[in-house]
Amino acid sequence: MKIFLNIRSVGLKKSAIRAMFDKAKQIPGSINLGIGEPDLNTPAELIEEGCKALRSGKTRYTANAGIIELRTEIAKHLNRYDLSVNPESEIIVTVGGMGALALCLLVTITPGDEVLLQDPQWLNYFSQIKFCGGIPISVPVYGLLLHSFPVSLYSSIHIVSLGFALQIQPLHLLVSCTCTLDTILCDIYIDRLYEIIFSI
Secondary structure: OOOOOOHHOOOOOOOOHHHHHHHHHHOOOOOOOOOOOOOOOHHHHHHHHHHHHHOOOOOOOOOOOOOHHHHHHHHHHHHHHHOOOOOOOOOOOOHHHHHHHHHHHHHHOOOOEEEEEOOOOOOOHHHHHHOOOEEEEEEOOOOHHHHHHHHHHOOEEEEEHHHHHHHHHHHHHHHHHHHHOOOOEEEHHHHHHHHOOOOO
């Protein structure tokens, strides 16, 4: 049978993490410590609010960017960092962090762009960059120093970083660097980055 997957899809590696999960499921009594998923039950009040929304008819398509009420609340939250954004034109709500990252990479990466990526990293980031046609360049997190970055940094326009993986000082240097170069800093743990960016 002919395979209709394009070259980008065929070139993606299977996640070793997923293979380990599948194998672990075959072991009786195994405990999964591999995913940062809370083991707490969802608070009853949140469940009830979700049910209320469904009963009130909020089951239709929303605006592509998300309901305006939610975007307005997000804008208010960002004001904590003295960041003024227009909820109607500058905020997009996605289904999760990976969806947001995928959208960001798809609209900013041109095939051949180099993307700095912290190492170690979650395989998903590497795969998303490759899928978008970017060239992932691993940068060790341990002992991160700007002079250890590849020279190609200065011709790159994208940086993907995990804020929680870096100590404050190197992260501060990284943000300073991206502020002076033609680069984009993409981070899914954005609250901490805002604290650093707006202190520069």
